[in-house]
Amino acid sequence: MADSVRRGRLPFRPSALFIQTDRTAVGSVPLVLMVSFFLGLTMALLTGYQLEKFGVERLIPSLIAIAFTRELGPLITGIVLAARIGAAFTAELGTMQVAEEVEAIEAMGIGPLRFLVAPRLVAIVGAMPCLSVCSVIAALIGSCLISWVTLNIVPAFFFDAVLSSLLVNDIVTGFFKAAFFGLVIGLIACFKGLTVQGGAEGVGRATTGSVVMAITSVIGFDSLFNIIVTQYTK
Amino acid sequence: MTETPLVHLNQVVLAFSGRPVLNGIELKIFPRDRLVILGQSGGGKSTMLRLILGILKPTAGEIKYKHLRVNRLSRSKLNLLRSRIGMVYQYSALISSLNVRDNLALPARELGHKPESEIEKLVEEKLALVGMSGTESKMPSELSGGMRKRVSLARALMLDPELILFDEPSAGLDPVMSSVIDELIINLTEKTNTTSVIVTHEMDSAFRIATRIAMLYQGAIIQDGSPEELKSSEDPVVRQFVTGGVEGPMTEQLPDANNT
Numbered sequence: 001m002a003d004s005v006r007r008g009r010l011p012f013r014p015s016a017l018f019i020q021t022d023r024t025a026v027g028s029v030p031l032v033l034m035v036s037f038f039l040g041l042t043m044a045l046l047t048g049y050q051l052e053k054f055g056v057e058r059l060i061p062s063l064i065a066i067a068f069t070r071e072l073g074p075l076i077t078g079i080v081l082a083a084r085i086g087a088a089f090t091a092e093l094g095t096m097q098v099a100e101e102v103e104a105i106e107a108m109g110i111g112p113l114r115f116l117v118a119p120r121l122v123a124i125v126g127a128m129p130c131l132s133v134c135s136v137i138a139a140l141i142g143s144c145l146i147s148w149v150t151l152n153i154v155p156a157f158f159f160d161a162v163l164s165s166l167l168v169n170d171i172v173t174g175f176f177k178a179a180f181f182g183l184v185i186g187l188i189a190c191f192k193g194l195t196v197q198g199g200a201e202g203v204g205r206a207t208t209g210s211v212v213m214a215i216t217s218v219i220g221f222d223s224l225f226n227i228i229v230t231q232y233t234k
Numbered sequence: 235m236t237e238t239p240l241v242h243l244n245q246v247v248l249a250f251s252g253r254p255v256l257n258g259i260e261l262k263i264f265p266r267d268r269l270v271i272l273g274q275s276g277g278g279k280s281t282m283l284r285l286i287l288g289i290l291k292p293t294a295g296e297i298k299y300k301h302l303r304v305n306r307l308s309r310s311k312l313n314l315l316r317s318r319i320g321m322v323y324q325y326s327a328l329i330s331s332l333n334v335r336d337n338l339a340l341p342a343r344e345l346g347h348k349p350e351s352e353i354e355k356l357v358e359e360k361l362a363l364v365g366m367s368g369t370e371s372k373m374p375s376e377l378s379g380g381m382r383k384r385v386s387l388a389r390a391l392m393l394d395p396e397l398i399l400f401d402e403p404s405a406g407l408d409p410v411m412s413s414v415i416d417e418l419i420i421n422l423t424e425k426t427n428t429t430s431v432i433v434t435h436e437m438d439s440a441f442r443i444a445t446r447i448a449m450l451y452q453g454a455i456i457q458d459g460s461p462e463e464l465k466s467s468e469d470p471v472v473r474q475f476v477t478g479g480v481e482g483p484m485t486e487q488l489p490d491a492n493n494t
Contacts, residue, residue, distance in 0.1 A: 104327035109316035110344045
Protein backbone atom coordinates (compact mmCIF):
# COMPACT_ATOMS: atom_id res chain seq x y z
CA MET A 1 0.00 0.00 0.00
CA ALA A 2 2.86 2.35 0.88
CA ASP A 3 4.39 1.40 -2.45
CA SER A 4 1.22 2.53 -4.26
CA VAL A 5 1.41 5.91 -2.57
CA ARG A 6 5.10 6.26 -3.47
CA ARG A 7 4.29 5.54 -7.12
CA GLY A 8 1.57 8.19 -7.11
CA ARG A 9 -1.23 5.62 -7.19
CA LEU A 10 -4.29 5.76 -4.97
CA PRO A 11 -3.89 3.20 -2.15
CA PHE A 12 -7.17 1.58 -3.30
CA ARG A 13 -9.27 1.21 -6.45
CA PRO A 14 -11.97 3.92 -6.67
CA SER A 15 -14.56 1.38 -7.85
CA ALA A 16 -13.85 -0.85 -4.83
CA LEU A 17 -14.27 2.14 -2.52
CA PHE A 18 -17.59 2.98 -4.18
CA ILE A 19 -18.90 -0.57 -3.61
CA GLN A 20 -17.76 -0.65 0.02
CA THR A 21 -19.15 2.83 0.75
CA ASP A 22 -22.49 1.84 -0.71
CA ARG A 23 -22.87 -1.19 1.58
CA THR A 24 -21.26 0.43 4.62
CA ALA A 25 -22.93 3.84 4.55
CA VAL A 26 -26.05 3.63 2.39
CA GLY A 27 -26.93 0.15 3.60
CA SER A 28 -26.69 1.16 7.26
CA VAL A 29 -28.86 4.31 7.03
CA PRO A 30 -32.24 2.64 7.83
CA LEU A 31 -30.92 0.81 10.92
CA VAL A 32 -29.06 3.86 12.28
CA LEU A 33 -32.14 6.05 11.71
CA MET A 34 -34.49 3.60 13.38
CA VAL A 35 -32.33 2.93 16.45
CA SER A 36 -31.54 6.63 16.94
CA PHE A 37 -35.17 7.72 16.43
CA PHE A 38 -36.45 5.39 19.17
CA LEU A 39 -33.54 6.14 21.48
CA GLY A 40 -34.08 9.91 21.11
CA LEU A 41 -37.81 9.43 21.68
CA THR A 42 -37.27 7.34 24.85
CA MET A 43 -34.64 9.69 26.19
CA ALA A 44 -36.89 12.73 25.76
CA LEU A 45 -39.83 10.90 27.31
CA LEU A 46 -37.94 9.77 30.42
CA THR A 47 -35.96 12.98 31.02
CA GLY A 48 -39.08 15.05 30.32
CA TYR A 49 -40.95 13.08 32.94
CA GLN A 50 -38.28 13.97 35.52
CA LEU A 51 -37.60 17.55 34.41
CA GLU A 52 -41.32 18.37 34.37
CA LYS A 53 -41.35 18.00 38.18
CA PHE A 54 -38.93 20.91 38.42
CA GLY A 55 -40.62 22.89 35.63
CA VAL A 56 -37.54 22.85 33.40
CA GLU A 57 -38.80 20.56 30.61
CA ARG A 58 -37.86 23.31 28.12
CA LEU A 59 -34.25 22.07 28.59
CA ILE A 60 -35.05 18.85 26.74
CA PRO A 61 -34.12 20.12 23.22
CA SER A 62 -30.64 21.27 24.26
CA LEU A 63 -30.08 18.15 26.37
CA ILE A 64 -30.91 15.83 23.47
CA ALA A 65 -29.00 17.93 20.92
CA ILE A 66 -25.77 18.09 22.94
CA ALA A 67 -25.96 14.49 24.16
CA PHE A 68 -26.47 13.10 20.67
CA THR A 69 -24.09 15.42 18.80
CA ARG A 70 -21.14 14.92 21.17
CA GLU A 71 -21.79 11.51 22.59
CA LEU A 72 -24.66 9.24 21.67
CA GLY A 73 -24.69 9.83 17.89
CA PRO A 74 -21.13 8.56 17.31
CA LEU A 75 -21.53 5.88 20.01
CA ILE A 76 -24.82 4.43 18.72
CA THR A 77 -23.55 4.58 15.12
CA GLY A 78 -20.32 2.87 16.22
CA ILE A 79 -22.18 0.05 17.96
CA VAL A 80 -24.54 -0.43 15.00
CA LEU A 81 -21.67 -0.48 12.49
CA ALA A 82 -19.51 -2.76 14.64
CA ALA A 83 -22.36 -5.28 14.66
CA ARG A 84 -23.54 -4.84 11.08
CA ILE A 85 -20.41 -3.98 9.07
CA GLY A 86 -17.57 -5.12 11.35
CA ALA A 87 -19.08 -8.61 11.47
CA ALA A 88 -19.53 -8.63 7.69
CA PHE A 89 -15.92 -7.54 7.07
CA THR A 90 -14.52 -10.21 9.40
CA ALA A 91 -16.73 -12.99 8.03
CA GLU A 92 -15.95 -12.05 4.42
CA LEU A 93 -12.20 -11.75 4.84
CA GLY A 94 -12.14 -14.80 7.11
CA THR A 95 -13.92 -16.94 4.51
CA MET A 96 -11.53 -15.69 1.83
CA GLN A 97 -8.59 -16.53 4.10
CA VAL A 98 -9.87 -20.06 4.73
CA ALA A 99 -10.53 -20.64 0.99
CA GLU A 100 -6.95 -19.55 0.13
CA GLU A 101 -8.37 -16.56 -1.78
CA VAL A 102 -6.28 -14.09 0.23
CA GLU A 103 -3.15 -16.11 -0.47
CA ALA A 104 -4.08 -16.30 -4.17
CA ILE A 105 -4.35 -12.49 -4.25
CA GLU A 106 -0.96 -12.22 -2.57
CA ALA A 107 0.51 -14.81 -4.95
CA MET A 108 -0.60 -12.71 -7.94
CA GLY A 109 1.52 -9.84 -6.63
CA ILE A 110 -1.51 -7.83 -5.56
CA GLY A 111 -1.17 -6.46 -2.04
CA PRO A 112 -4.11 -7.72 0.05
CA LEU A 113 -3.92 -4.47 2.01
CA ARG A 114 -4.56 -2.38 -1.11
CA PHE A 115 -7.15 -4.72 -2.56
CA LEU A 116 -9.04 -5.90 0.53
CA VAL A 117 -8.32 -3.68 3.53
CA ALA A 118 -7.88 -0.12 2.22
CA PRO A 119 -11.31 0.25 0.51
CA ARG A 120 -13.10 -1.17 3.56
CA LEU A 121 -11.18 1.02 5.98
CA VAL A 122 -11.63 4.24 4.00
CA ALA A 123 -15.33 3.44 3.49
CA ILE A 124 -16.06 2.93 7.19
CA VAL A 125 -13.99 5.96 8.31
CA GLY A 126 -15.89 8.12 5.80
CA ALA A 127 -19.27 6.56 6.58
CA MET A 128 -19.16 6.97 10.36
CA PRO A 129 -19.37 10.79 10.56
CA CYS A 130 -22.11 10.88 7.88
CA LEU A 131 -24.13 8.21 9.66
CA SER A 132 -23.54 9.97 12.95
CA VAL A 133 -25.19 13.09 11.48
CA CYS A 134 -28.13 10.92 10.38
CA SER A 135 -28.31 9.49 13.90
CA VAL A 136 -28.47 12.97 15.48
CA ILE A 137 -31.19 14.13 13.07
CA ALA A 138 -33.28 10.98 13.66
CA ALA A 139 -32.91 11.33 17.45
CA LEU A 140 -33.94 14.99 17.31
CA ILE A 141 -37.02 14.16 15.24
CA GLY A 142 -37.98 11.36 17.65
CA SER A 143 -37.53 13.53 20.73
CA CYS A 144 -39.27 16.49 19.09
CA LEU A 145 -42.35 14.37 18.31
CA ILE A 146 -42.66 12.93 21.82
CA SER A 147 -42.02 16.34 23.43
CA TRP A 148 -44.79 17.84 21.30
CA VAL A 149 -47.25 15.07 22.19
CA THR A 150 -46.49 14.64 25.90
CA LEU A 151 -45.01 17.96 27.02
CA ASN A 152 -46.60 20.42 24.58
CA ILE A 153 -43.22 21.66 23.32
CA VAL A 154 -43.94 22.84 19.78
CA PRO A 155 -41.45 21.84 17.02
CA ALA A 156 -40.62 25.50 16.22
CA PHE A 157 -39.48 26.11 19.81
CA PHE A 158 -37.76 22.72 19.95
CA PHE A 159 -35.54 23.29 16.89
CA ASP A 160 -34.90 26.91 17.83
CA ALA A 161 -33.59 25.70 21.21
CA VAL A 162 -31.49 23.00 19.50
CA LEU A 163 -29.80 25.54 17.21
CA SER A 164 -29.11 28.03 19.98
CA SER A 165 -27.64 25.39 22.32
CA LEU A 166 -25.28 23.64 19.92
CA LEU A 167 -21.68 24.88 19.65
CA VAL A 168 -19.33 24.31 16.72
CA ASN A 169 -17.07 22.50 19.20
CA ASP A 170 -19.83 19.91 19.86
CA ILE A 171 -20.28 19.23 16.16
CA VAL A 172 -16.54 18.98 15.43
CA THR A 173 -15.96 16.73 18.46
CA GLY A 174 -18.76 14.37 17.41
CA PHE A 175 -17.48 14.33 13.84
CA PHE A 176 -13.91 13.38 14.72
CA LYS A 177 -15.00 10.92 17.35
CA ALA A 178 -17.17 9.14 14.79
CA ALA A 179 -14.32 8.95 12.26
CA PHE A 180 -11.98 7.57 14.93
CA PHE A 181 -14.53 4.93 15.97
CA GLY A 182 -14.81 3.97 12.28
CA LEU A 183 -11.04 3.46 12.12
CA VAL A 184 -11.09 1.31 15.27
CA ILE A 185 -13.97 -0.86 14.02
CA GLY A 186 -12.43 -1.25 10.54
CA LEU A 187 -8.98 -2.17 11.84
CA ILE A 188 -10.32 -4.73 14.31
CA ALA A 189 -12.69 -6.29 11.75
CA CYS A 190 -10.04 -6.57 9.00
CA PHE A 191 -7.35 -7.83 11.37
CA LYS A 192 -9.65 -10.48 12.82
CA GLY A 193 -10.73 -11.55 9.32
CA LEU A 194 -7.25 -11.85 7.87
CA THR A 195 -5.93 -13.86 10.82
CA VAL A 196 -8.68 -16.49 10.86
CA GLN A 197 -7.50 -20.02 11.47
CA GLY A 198 -9.46 -23.25 11.68
CA GLY A 199 -12.06 -23.34 8.92
CA ALA A 200 -15.75 -22.50 9.34
CA GLU A 201 -15.58 -22.65 13.13
CA GLY A 202 -12.65 -20.24 13.05
CA VAL A 203 -14.64 -17.78 10.92
CA GLY A 204 -17.51 -17.91 13.42
CA ARG A 205 -15.18 -17.41 16.36
CA ALA A 206 -13.37 -14.52 14.69
CA THR A 207 -16.65 -12.80 13.74
CA THR A 208 -17.99 -12.97 17.30
CA GLY A 209 -14.62 -11.83 18.63
CA SER A 210 -14.52 -8.94 16.17
CA VAL A 211 -17.97 -7.63 17.19
CA VAL A 212 -17.27 -7.97 20.92
CA MET A 213 -13.85 -6.34 20.65
CA ALA A 214 -15.08 -3.52 18.39
CA ILE A 215 -18.05 -2.61 20.62
CA THR A 216 -15.91 -2.79 23.78
CA SER A 217 -13.17 -0.70 22.15
CA VAL A 218 -15.63 1.95 20.92
CA ILE A 219 -17.16 2.31 24.39
CA GLY A 220 -13.73 2.18 26.03
CA PHE A 221 -12.22 4.84 23.75
CA ASP A 222 -15.33 6.98 24.23
CA SER A 223 -14.95 6.86 28.01
CA LEU A 224 -11.22 7.58 27.75
CA PHE A 225 -11.91 10.52 25.44
CA ASN A 226 -14.51 11.92 27.84
CA ILE A 227 -12.19 11.57 30.83
CA ILE A 228 -9.40 13.40 28.97
CA VAL A 229 -11.71 16.14 27.71
CA THR A 230 -13.37 16.77 31.08
CA GLN A 231 -10.02 16.75 32.93
CA TYR A 232 -8.05 18.96 30.58
CA THR A 233 -10.60 21.37 29.14
CA LYS A 234 -12.14 22.63 32.37
CA MET B 235 28.16 -24.18 -20.76
CA THR B 236 25.52 -25.22 -18.23
CA GLU B 237 22.09 -23.60 -18.44
CA THR B 238 21.20 -21.05 -15.76
CA PRO B 239 18.32 -22.31 -13.62
CA LEU B 240 15.14 -20.26 -13.50
CA VAL B 241 14.65 -21.22 -9.85
CA HIS B 242 17.25 -22.58 -7.47
CA LEU B 243 16.40 -23.90 -4.02
CA ASN B 244 19.77 -23.94 -2.35
CA GLN B 245 19.97 -26.05 0.82
CA VAL B 246 16.52 -24.86 1.93
CA VAL B 247 15.47 -25.75 5.45
CA LEU B 248 12.01 -24.98 6.78
CA ALA B 249 10.68 -25.73 10.24
CA PHE B 250 7.31 -24.93 11.79
CA SER B 251 7.51 -24.40 15.57
CA GLY B 252 10.74 -26.34 15.71
CA ARG B 253 9.38 -29.28 13.65
CA PRO B 254 11.41 -29.61 10.42
CA VAL B 255 9.35 -29.89 7.22
CA LEU B 256 12.12 -29.46 4.66
CA ASN B 257 15.67 -30.56 5.46
CA GLY B 258 18.19 -29.01 3.08
CA ILE B 259 16.32 -29.11 -0.24
CA GLU B 260 18.61 -28.73 -3.24
CA LEU B 261 16.64 -28.34 -6.46
CA LYS B 262 17.19 -26.47 -9.73
CA ILE B 263 14.31 -25.73 -12.09
CA PHE B 264 15.41 -24.98 -15.63
CA PRO B 265 13.54 -23.01 -18.32
CA ARG B 266 10.89 -25.07 -20.15
CA ASP B 267 11.05 -27.85 -17.52
CA ARG B 268 7.79 -29.59 -16.67
CA LEU B 269 8.91 -30.65 -13.23
CA VAL B 270 6.64 -32.86 -11.18
CA ILE B 271 7.30 -32.98 -7.46
CA LEU B 272 6.08 -36.24 -5.97
CA GLY B 273 5.75 -37.08 -2.34
CA GLN B 274 3.49 -38.18 0.46
CA SER B 275 0.54 -36.08 1.61
CA GLY B 276 1.69 -33.52 4.15
CA GLY B 277 5.30 -34.06 3.11
CA GLY B 278 6.03 -30.41 2.25
CA LYS B 279 5.38 -30.38 -1.54
CA SER B 280 2.93 -27.45 -1.52
CA THR B 281 5.17 -25.72 1.01
CA MET B 282 7.92 -25.70 -1.63
CA LEU B 283 5.64 -23.79 -4.01
CA ARG B 284 4.90 -21.23 -1.28
CA LEU B 285 8.62 -20.83 -0.71
CA ILE B 286 9.22 -20.15 -4.42
CA LEU B 287 6.47 -17.49 -4.32
CA GLY B 288 7.99 -15.92 -1.21
CA ILE B 289 4.80 -16.48 0.81
CA LEU B 290 6.84 -18.52 3.30
CA LYS B 291 10.40 -17.70 4.29
CA PRO B 292 12.93 -20.52 4.75
CA THR B 293 14.46 -21.13 8.17
CA ALA B 294 17.84 -21.55 6.45
CA GLY B 295 19.15 -21.68 2.89
CA GLU B 296 18.31 -19.55 -0.11
CA ILE B 297 15.77 -19.44 -2.93
CA LYS B 298 16.90 -17.77 -6.15
CA TYR B 299 14.72 -16.75 -9.08
CA LYS B 300 17.25 -16.10 -11.87
CA HIS B 301 19.62 -13.74 -10.05
CA LEU B 302 17.06 -12.55 -7.45
CA ARG B 303 17.18 -13.83 -3.89
CA VAL B 304 13.47 -14.40 -3.24
CA ASN B 305 13.76 -14.56 0.56
CA ARG B 306 15.55 -11.19 0.70
CA LEU B 307 13.40 -9.15 -1.68
CA SER B 308 11.51 -6.07 -0.50
CA ARG B 309 7.69 -6.23 -0.54
CA SER B 310 7.41 -4.23 -3.79
CA LYS B 311 10.07 -6.27 -5.61
CA LEU B 312 8.50 -9.49 -4.36
CA ASN B 313 5.14 -8.38 -5.75
CA LEU B 314 6.80 -7.62 -9.08
CA LEU B 315 8.37 -11.08 -9.11
CA ARG B 316 5.05 -12.74 -8.20
CA SER B 317 3.42 -11.07 -11.20
CA ARG B 318 5.83 -13.13 -13.37
CA ILE B 319 4.74 -16.39 -11.73
CA GLY B 320 1.29 -17.98 -12.10
CA MET B 321 -0.16 -20.23 -9.42
CA VAL B 322 -3.01 -22.71 -9.77
CA TYR B 323 -4.32 -23.78 -6.36
CA GLN B 324 -5.60 -27.21 -5.33
CA TYR B 325 -9.11 -25.84 -4.76
CA SER B 326 -8.76 -23.18 -7.49
CA ALA B 327 -8.91 -20.21 -5.04
CA LEU B 328 -11.08 -18.15 -7.39
CA ILE B 329 -12.46 -15.04 -5.70
CA SER B 330 -15.98 -16.24 -4.87
CA SER B 331 -17.55 -12.77 -4.96
CA LEU B 332 -16.31 -12.03 -8.50
CA ASN B 333 -17.53 -13.58 -11.74
CA VAL B 334 -15.20 -15.40 -14.12
CA ARG B 335 -14.49 -12.23 -16.14
CA ASP B 336 -13.53 -10.18 -13.07
CA ASN B 337 -11.49 -13.04 -11.63
CA LEU B 338 -9.40 -13.18 -14.79
CA ALA B 339 -9.21 -9.42 -15.18
CA LEU B 340 -8.09 -8.92 -11.58
CA PRO B 341 -4.31 -9.22 -12.05
CA ALA B 342 -4.40 -7.14 -15.24
CA ARG B 343 -6.51 -4.40 -13.62
CA GLU B 344 -4.50 -4.27 -10.41
CA LEU B 345 -1.01 -4.62 -11.80
CA GLY B 346 -1.08 -3.39 -15.39
CA HIS B 347 -2.00 -0.19 -17.17
CA LYS B 348 -3.99 -1.78 -20.00
CA PRO B 349 -7.29 -0.15 -21.04
CA GLU B 350 -10.47 -2.02 -20.15
CA SER B 351 -11.18 -2.96 -23.80
CA GLU B 352 -7.80 -4.66 -24.08
CA ILE B 353 -8.29 -6.51 -20.77
CA GLU B 354 -11.68 -7.72 -22.02
CA LYS B 355 -10.05 -9.08 -25.17
CA LEU B 356 -7.31 -10.76 -23.12
CA VAL B 357 -9.90 -12.43 -20.87
CA GLU B 358 -11.70 -13.88 -23.90
CA GLU B 359 -8.41 -15.07 -25.37
CA LYS B 360 -7.25 -16.83 -22.18
CA LEU B 361 -10.66 -18.41 -21.61
CA ALA B 362 -10.58 -19.76 -25.17
CA LEU B 363 -7.13 -21.24 -24.47
CA VAL B 364 -8.55 -23.36 -21.65
CA GLY B 365 -11.81 -24.13 -23.50
CA MET B 366 -14.02 -22.04 -21.27
CA SER B 367 -15.34 -19.41 -23.69
CA GLY B 368 -18.82 -18.13 -22.90
CA THR B 369 -18.50 -18.49 -19.11
CA GLU B 370 -17.46 -14.87 -18.49
CA SER B 371 -20.59 -13.94 -16.53
CA LYS B 372 -20.75 -17.11 -14.42
CA MET B 373 -19.89 -17.04 -10.72
CA PRO B 374 -17.33 -19.59 -9.41
CA SER B 375 -20.10 -21.36 -7.45
CA GLU B 376 -21.88 -22.12 -10.74
CA LEU B 377 -18.87 -24.03 -12.12
CA SER B 378 -17.85 -27.66 -11.60
CA GLY B 379 -14.49 -28.57 -10.02
CA GLY B 380 -12.85 -29.16 -13.41
CA MET B 381 -14.20 -25.90 -14.84
CA ARG B 382 -12.93 -23.99 -11.80
CA LYS B 383 -9.48 -25.52 -12.29
CA ARG B 384 -9.48 -24.39 -15.93
CA VAL B 385 -10.59 -20.86 -15.04
CA SER B 386 -7.88 -20.80 -12.37
CA LEU B 387 -5.35 -21.82 -15.04
CA ALA B 388 -6.63 -19.08 -17.35
CA ARG B 389 -6.20 -16.55 -14.53
CA ALA B 390 -2.64 -17.76 -13.95
CA LEU B 391 -1.94 -17.18 -17.66
CA MET B 392 -3.30 -13.61 -17.71
CA LEU B 393 0.05 -11.88 -17.25
CA ASP B 394 1.95 -14.32 -19.52
CA PRO B 395 4.06 -15.78 -16.69
CA GLU B 396 7.49 -17.37 -17.13
CA LEU B 397 6.71 -19.99 -14.50
CA ILE B 398 3.44 -21.65 -13.51
CA LEU B 399 3.07 -23.54 -10.24
CA PHE B 400 0.34 -26.18 -9.99
CA ASP B 401 -0.74 -27.44 -6.57
CA GLU B 402 -2.44 -30.83 -7.02
CA PRO B 403 -4.08 -29.96 -10.37
CA SER B 404 -6.05 -33.21 -10.60
CA ALA B 405 -7.13 -33.47 -6.95
CA GLY B 406 -10.83 -34.17 -6.56
CA LEU B 407 -11.45 -34.70 -10.28
CA ASP B 408 -12.70 -37.79 -12.08
CA PRO B 409 -10.11 -39.66 -14.24
CA VAL B 410 -11.41 -38.16 -17.49
CA MET B 411 -11.33 -34.57 -16.23
CA SER B 412 -7.98 -35.26 -14.64
CA SER B 413 -6.60 -36.31 -18.07
CA VAL B 414 -8.17 -33.21 -19.68
CA ILE B 415 -6.37 -30.97 -17.15
CA ASP B 416 -3.10 -32.85 -17.69
CA GLU B 417 -3.36 -32.43 -21.47
CA LEU B 418 -4.15 -28.75 -20.98
CA ILE B 419 -1.03 -28.28 -18.86
CA ILE B 420 1.13 -30.01 -21.49
CA ASN B 421 -0.35 -28.10 -24.45
CA LEU B 422 -0.32 -24.69 -22.81
CA THR B 423 3.19 -24.92 -21.42
CA GLU B 424 4.47 -26.10 -24.83
CA LYS B 425 2.55 -23.45 -26.73
CA THR B 426 3.65 -20.61 -24.45
CA ASN B 427 7.17 -21.95 -23.70
CA THR B 428 6.41 -21.71 -20.01
CA THR B 429 8.22 -23.53 -17.25
CA SER B 430 5.97 -25.40 -14.89
CA VAL B 431 6.22 -27.07 -11.50
CA ILE B 432 3.45 -29.53 -10.70
CA VAL B 433 2.91 -30.89 -7.22
CA THR B 434 0.98 -34.15 -7.12
CA HIS B 435 0.90 -37.61 -5.62
CA GLU B 436 -1.02 -39.14 -8.52
CA MET B 437 1.36 -41.32 -10.49
CA ASP B 438 -0.69 -41.43 -13.73
CA SER B 439 -0.77 -37.64 -13.94
CA ALA B 440 2.91 -37.38 -13.01
CA PHE B 441 4.09 -39.72 -15.78
CA ARG B 442 1.75 -38.10 -18.33
CA ILE B 443 2.89 -34.53 -17.67
CA ALA B 444 6.49 -34.65 -16.51
CA THR B 445 9.68 -34.07 -18.43
CA ARG B 446 11.42 -34.40 -15.07
CA ILE B 447 10.34 -35.82 -11.72
CA ALA B 448 11.67 -35.04 -8.25
CA MET B 449 10.66 -37.16 -5.31
CA LEU B 450 10.39 -35.60 -1.87
CA TYR B 451 10.68 -37.85 1.15
CA GLN B 452 11.21 -36.89 4.77
CA GLY B 453 12.03 -33.30 3.82
CA ALA B 454 14.68 -34.10 1.21
CA ILE B 455 14.80 -34.76 -2.54
CA ILE B 456 15.72 -38.44 -2.78
CA GLN B 457 15.35 -38.80 -6.57
CA ASP B 458 15.58 -36.26 -9.41
CA GLY B 459 15.52 -37.36 -13.01
CA SER B 460 13.42 -38.32 -16.02
CA PRO B 461 10.17 -40.30 -15.59
CA GLU B 462 11.96 -43.37 -16.99
CA GLU B 463 14.70 -43.06 -14.37
CA LEU B 464 12.06 -42.91 -11.65
CA LYS B 465 10.33 -46.02 -13.01
CA SER B 466 13.57 -47.98 -13.03
CA SER B 467 14.84 -46.67 -9.69
CA GLU B 468 16.16 -49.27 -7.23
CA ASP B 469 15.49 -47.03 -4.21
CA PRO B 470 13.00 -48.94 -2.03
CA VAL B 471 11.12 -45.73 -1.09
CA VAL B 472 10.73 -44.69 -4.73
CA ARG B 473 9.71 -48.21 -5.75
CA GLN B 474 7.06 -48.38 -3.03
CA PHE B 475 5.67 -44.97 -4.01
CA VAL B 476 5.58 -45.80 -7.75
CA THR B 477 3.92 -49.19 -7.23
CA GLY B 478 1.72 -48.02 -4.36
CA GLY B 479 2.64 -51.08 -2.29
CA VAL B 480 1.50 -51.47 1.30
CA GLU B 481 4.77 -53.10 2.45
CA GLY B 482 7.92 -50.98 2.41
CA PRO B 483 9.98 -48.31 4.12
CA MET B 484 7.25 -45.65 3.83
CA THR B 485 4.69 -47.64 5.81
CA GLU B 486 7.32 -48.78 8.32
CA GLN B 487 7.85 -45.14 9.20
CA LEU B 488 4.15 -44.60 9.93
CA PRO B 489 3.17 -44.59 13.63
CA ASP B 490 1.34 -47.73 14.70
CA ALA B 491 -2.33 -46.88 15.27
CA ASN B 492 -2.50 -49.32 18.21
CA ASN B 493 0.45 -47.74 19.97
CA THR B 494 -0.51 -44.09 19.59
